[in-house]
Amino acid sequence: MTPSIQKRDWRFWSVTCVSSLLFIAAAPGALSAQQVNDLDGLGETQPLTPNNVEILSPTGLQSGLFSIQAGQRLMTEAEQAVSAQNYTTAASKLQDSRRVMNQLSNYYQALTSSFMGVDSRAADSLRRQALESAQLRDQATYQLALVYRAQNRPELAIPLFIEIVRSQNPTRDLGQKSYQQLLELGFVDVPFPRTQQGAQALP
Numbered sequence: 001m002t003p004s005i006q007k008r009d010w011r012f013w014s015v016t017c018v019s020s021l022l023f024i025a026a027a028p029g030a031l032s033a034q035q036v037n038d039l040d041g042l043g044e045t046q047p048l049t050p051n052n053v054e055i056l057s058p059t060g061l062q063s064g065l066f067s068i069q070a071g072q073r074l075m076t077e078a079e080q081a082v083s084a085q086n087y088t089t090a091a092s093k094l095q096d097s098r099r100v101m102n103q104l105s106n107y108y109q110a111l112t113s114s115f116m117g118v119d120s121r122a123a124d125s126l127r128r129q130a131l132e133s134a135q136l137r138d139q140a141t142y143q144l145a146l147v148y149r150a151q152n153r154p155e156l157a158i159p160l161f162i163e164i165v166r167s168q169n170p171t172r173d174l175g176q177k178s179y180q181q182l183l184e185l186g187f188v189d190v191p192f193p194r195t196q197q198g199a200q201a202l203p
Contacts, residue, residue: 068129071100071136078143087147094144101137105130138164138174145181154185161185 078093108130115123145160161178168175170192182188 066100066104068101068104068133068136071097071104071133071140074100075136075140075143078140078147082143082147082150087151091144091147091151094140094147097140098137098144101133101140105133105137108133134167138167142174142178145178149181149185154187158182158185158187161187 074093074097078090078097081087081090081093108126112123112126112130115126141160142164145157145164148154148157148160161181164178165175165182168178170176170179176193179188179192183191
């Protein structure tokens with residue numbers, strides 16, 4: 001091998017090593033950014049740094065897909081689909097709304113627990129958002145169950161109505177409506193709330 005070829009080979013090896021080192025140095029940052037965006041809580045997250053944090057304005061959150069406003073927008077779109085008797089689209093929109101609201105409620109509850117005894121104002125605000133998200137989740141669930149009823153799919157509607165009764169309590173309006181649906185479907189046989197005459201006949 002001539003000296004000139006050896007020199008060229010050395011330069012090629014040097015460039016290759018430098019490129020590999022740059023790739024290795026960049027990889028952890030990319031991995032960290034991906035893990036920070038893991039909204040489902042799966043996997044281990046890396047410490048937040050100025051390089052992997054995306055600053056979102058309140059306006060951006062409201063117009064995005066992960067907010068209370070987004071869940072409400074999906075419910076409105078589902079209502080429009082129902083009016084057009086497009087039950088497949090309505091079910092898809094309501095499933096998405098239900099999923100978003102459930103995640104938001106869980107996250108707000110977790111944050112509320114973190115701020116209990118630390119900052120009462122923040123804890124109260126987070127608790128209200130958790131309750132609002134949960135209420136909207138149950139409303140989306142109820143509408144989804146009604147869509148399944150319209151599609152003659154009681155095997156999908158009944159579990160959702162039961163879920164609402166458990167979440168809302170039978171004494172609340174949405175819980176009573178869900179129980180009434182179960183009664184109409186024949187899944188339960190005792191009306192609730194019972195009239196005074198019915199209560200005497202069915203102790």
